[in-house]
Each structure stands twice: as C-alpha cells, then as structure tokens.
Amino acid sequence: MKNILFVLNIYPGKGGIESVTNTLVEYLCRYFRIYTLSLSEIPEVTKPNGIEQSFVFPGEDYDKNIAFFNELVARLNIGVIINQGMFLHISDIIFNAERNRKVPVISCLHGMPMYEKHIFWNMPAVKAASRSVKRKWRIKMMFNRCKEYNNLLDTFKKGHQRISAESARTVLLCDEYVSSYNKYYDIVNKVYVIAVSNPLPQKYESVKPLKWDERKDEILFVGRVCEEKRVDLLLNLWRRVKNKNGWKLVIVGDGESLDELKELVSRHKIENVDFRGYTETPETYYKDAKFLALTSKFEGLGMCLIEAMRYGVVPVAFNVSDGVKSVIEESGGILVKMDDNRKFVKILKAITKGEIGDERMSEMAYAKSMRYSINTIGPRWVKIINEVVED
Template sequence: MEAVNVKRRILFFHYEFPGGGGERVTRDIAHYLQLFKFETYVVTCHKRTNVPSGINVLELPSQHLNSDKNADAIIQLISSLSIDIFIIPGFLLTHLGHIRDRTSCKFVYVLHNLPFWEAIAKLERRKRPQKSLLKTLEWYFLGYPKAVWFKRYKKDCIRNYEKVYNIVDAYVVLCEGYKEELIQTLKLPEKHKVHVISNSEGRVDSVNLNKKKQVLFVGNLIYENKRVDRLLDIWEMIYKKLPDWELVLVGGGKEKEPLQKRASRKHLKRVIFAGGTQDVRPYYQNASVLCLTSTFEGWPLCLTEAQANGVVPIAFNCCAGVQKILSPSGTNGVLVPPFDKVRFASELYDLLTSPDKIERMRDNVLLKSQDYAMDIIGPQWNALLESLLMDCNSK
C-alpha cells in the first residue's frame, strides 16, 4: 500500500515562463498544489529571469515549439522526474501523441480561450483592412467566401480539437458555456472528460477606493482579438463631454503605433499610451472603469483583476466567459451587445456621469471577485488531479 506522504509530481508546459495571464494562472495553481504534497515543475521553450520562487522551471533544448528535440526532451523529463500528471495549458503540440505513447503519466489539456478561437483569429486577421486595393479585393472575392461559406477554418480546428481530446485524460475549459460548445461540436458522449475550472484571481489586500477619473484598458495591443481601435472610436464619441476624464491604455504590441496614429488622426484628447509593464497594479488602483472591446476572449483576466481592485468593467458580450464574469449586467459590470460601438459609448457615458452607480457597482464587483479566489478554484484542481491519480492506481 502506497504511503500517504508520498509526493506526486506535476509538470506544466508553457512556451515561455513566466509570461502573461496563463502563466500567472499556472503559478497560482502550482503554489496551491504544493500545499497538498504535490511537487510542481514547469518546462518551457523560453525561461525568463523573473521566475517565481518555489517553482522548478526547466528549459527545453529548442526555442521551436514543435521540434523533435523538444518532444524527446519532454519524454525524458517525464521519465527521469517520475511525473504523475502532465498539464498542457492551451498549446496544440504536434508531437502530443508521440509523447503520450512513450510515457505513462496522465495528461491534462487546459483550454485557456474559447473553443475554436484559432478559426476566429485567422478569419479576423484576414478581414483586417489591407494596405492595397488588390489585397482587399483578393480577400473579399477569394478568401472571405471560402472562410464563411465553407467554414474551412473551423473544420481544421475541429479536427485538431478531436485529436487532442482523444489523447488526453482530462480536458479543462473555463466555463459551462465552453463545455457545452465542445460537447455539441465534437459530438461527445454523455460520459465525457470535459471539466470546468475557471481561472483564479488573487485577493487584493488594500483596495484604493479613492479612484481617479480614469478609463482603463489593460492587455496586448493585438488587432485580431483586442480591437482597441473600437475603443478609440468610442472615446471619440464621448470625450468632449467628459473634460475631466482620461483614457489610459496599458499594454504593448504590434498595434501600438497604428493606434497612436489613429488617435492622432482623430485629434483625440486625453489618451495615454502607457506601454507594457510587468506591474499593472498602480493602474488598477487609480482607474474607475475598465473597457474591453474585444472580438473574442476566453476568460479575460483583466476583467477579474479589475473587479478585485474595485474597478467597474464594461465589455462587449463577445463570449460565454465575459458573460459569466460580468453577469448580471448592471450589477457586476456592464455587458454591451457585440459590436455596437454607439451603444457602448452610451453605456460608458452613462456610467462615467453617474458616480453613485460606479460606487454601487464597485461594491458588487469586489464581492464578485471572491468567487474566483484560490481557496475556491484550488480545491477544484486538487479534486480533478486526485481523481486522475486514483483512476491510475485502480488500474
């Protein structure tokens, strides 16, 4: 009989670590699991310098995600470290089946976005305004009909998702809406292996309630999903009527320069491009409202981070994850029908000119953020992993 105090070993995979929101979630899960006799490791293609304490981070031999060298190195690590569970957060590793066939641990795949987001992103990239008339005509007469009428992109996605689902022992999604979409699209049986575990959000020890008149955006400046150009259009509709308010955009990315040019071309006032930063806490401490105008999201951490800091979020209701975080609208945030910029501007203006509403919703969002505290999310992870280990021991 196995000794009760034997530690189980968990290996997470990330392309780079530490990094953005997904890596932060892994860090929090790893630290929680260490309280329950789990040893946690992270294997990555890019090991950064600011590694969190208490987590063993190992670097792969190649920076190319799907190289043969990396696949062989992962197999060797799983064997030499006696890994019990391998957790893959959101990466479609082409060698996943190869790794599985040569190891004996349990595999858990974590979808850190909405299902089939890859198809939406590819379509949005292709739809982006082109620099030449020829490219625009090529898209609308050749690319667009194929993508929409024949659903080519999503079909490719479905095949990849089916392959991953059949390989792993557990498939984790972020909310019930995503679970139902997977079950229906992949035609899964009643006894399936899809589990719902939301991302965690840390409690803020000292929330600043003396907020500035700031509207905040936090995230990567990427066209295909974040669409900050919409936020600039919305700001254009209302900023002249709000002379005391400013818009602060926190984040870097390839869209920063085009967005700056757009703001300049529109002669927008009180728009601050703060750039990227590893520490967004000062911005949450100061802002009153956070805006998200994305085409798609999975479980946007900026919304739960805003709630935890008493910042009232307003967002397009673009996916089940956003809806789950901000529902009911008007209580835990504001949901706007996608992608009605005029309606968004109206809702935002109403919010910014109603200090009593902001104060009431601030109290609500602080309570809502506690739903995602690690002492609630952590036990769900512990239960899932223990069930996989029990299943392994029973065979």
C-alpha cells in the first residue's frame, strides 16, 4: 500500500481546500496510507479517521522547514506528494533542490487561474498605501505600467511555470480552466495539465431532497465571512428588497468580517437576516432552504453551490469564473453578469414574490450535483495516483 502525503497551508481548517482534503482522505484511505503536513492548524476542527498521522512544519524558518519536509518524506517512505492549493511559499518547500525527485508530486490549484489579478488590492502593503498612491497605481494599470502590480503577476506566472514543470500532474477544477491556465502561464508540459472537479463528501451520497413546498422561505449564504466573499454586498442587495414577504437571508459561517457585518445589519436596520455562525454540518441548513446566493469577488468552483444543489437548493451567483459557470449551467440555477447588482436585486425580489423557484428548478439542481459524486471522482484520483507512480 502506497503512502500519500498531502501538503497544505492550513490543516485541519475551516476553508474549502481543507474540506475537499477531508473528502479525498475519506475515500483514498481505502487504497493508500494517508499523511498530512501543513504550515498551521486549527486544532478544534475535526479530522477524518482515515489519516495515519498529521504533522505541522516546525516554524517560519525556510531552511528548517525544507529539512523537516525532506526528512519526513524519507522517514515515512512517501510514494506520492499532493500539493494542495499550489501556494507559492509551500511549493518552494516541496520543490526544494535537495528533495527526492523520485517521489512524484501532484499539484492541485483549488482557485481560478489568474486569481492573483484579484488579490492585489487585498495585499497588506497595498491596503496600507495612501489614496493618492492607489490612484496613481490605477492610472498606471490602464497603461500596463504599474510596477508593483506587474511584479505580482510575474511572480505568480514564474511560480506556476515552475510548479507545472516539476509536477507529475497539475490538476485544475474544470475543463474550462485548462486552456486558460496553459495559455496565460505559458505552460510547456500541457499534456500533464488536467481537470478533476472537487467531489462531494460521502455523506451526501444518500441525500433525498425535500419537496419544494416542504422547504422554508430561506436564501442561504454558506462560507467564510471575509472580504473576498463580499457578504457585505449581499446584505446591501438584500436591504434593497423592501417587501421580503417573510423570506429570510441566512448567513452560515464565520470569519474576520463577521462583527463588521453584524454592525452593518444593525446600523441600517436590515430586516430578516440571521447569522448562524460556523458549522461543520452545513447540510443542517441546506436541507430546508430554497435558494443559495453567492456574491464572491472571485471563486474557483464554489463547493457551497454543489453541496446546496445536492439538497435541491437552487443557486444564484455572479458569473465570476468559468468554474462557477460550469457548476450552475444546466442546474436550474441563475447566473448573473458580474457586478450587475440591479439584476441580482431584481432576482431577489422575484424570489420573495414567488415568481422564481419551483420543483423543476430544484430537481435540476439535484440532478446536476450527481456529476460531483465522490464515487465518480474518487476512482479518477486513484487512477491518477497510480499513473504518476508508474510514469
């Protein structure tokens, strides 16, 4: 039985990458011995039973982390390394000059290609800059002359080129991402760039959705409550729905923006909003709701969309990426042009008036979710792992 090492930024944790890792571990542990290694952890979060042992890097010292990684790979006789997230700082450790090159690496991008274009303004140094400096940067960007922005893009481009060149496989979230990834990052080994969607957890296999008229009049948001998810925008859009007709917007999750959002609701007296906090069992909310709303600034795939659809919940989201589009198309859900806030509000109003939403849409959402079954995607992972060992 081969030994597999998942290497992550945080594990265990509350994010999408950590949740997907749990799902893969629960399936792959039938065929392989699973170990995990991460830079940090959230100890109170439950890990799946299929993990042999979890490790955390010793600290922030780069050289010590490399030595720890190389020693661990040798001591555990690791057969395959799975680079979860393709974070540049972790990839630098994985692909260090002293590593055992006989151990193949599968690198998995859990976001959208070119997402670095969206994170520039969230970087600490950029956020701390004065308004006048930011204004100069914006003007320079119009002429492709913003050195800080171009340096960021160049760093990511070189990073992805190196990761792809040294990985046995580079795994993206959907077929639509493959061509854009290869083209934008000028990838040489295109044949080894493949698409495998994130799977639903095993516990979703037996789900039988409620009928539409048995559900509550609720619109869900499920995920991290942070700037990139733009829950503040969702709340402001909901605020513009004056007659809510008993419908509720239910926010499930926590994060650095939670207190700020609660204050926003209180200050503007936004009605019919419930904050439910973080949960390891979001299905508690999926099973009763009718719609799920996603207003993210960027999104790789949106596992909350797929999870909700398994329960027959109809998704409504901005068209922020090919990944989100690939999930919502043919699902009965509604895809809104990016930043068309007026259209999003119009849809929310139609929902609360009963003009949108029925059993047919719910059934389509459930049917589309079947494509993301772990019993379909799990065997693909087993095949990929065995292939890279044999290459």
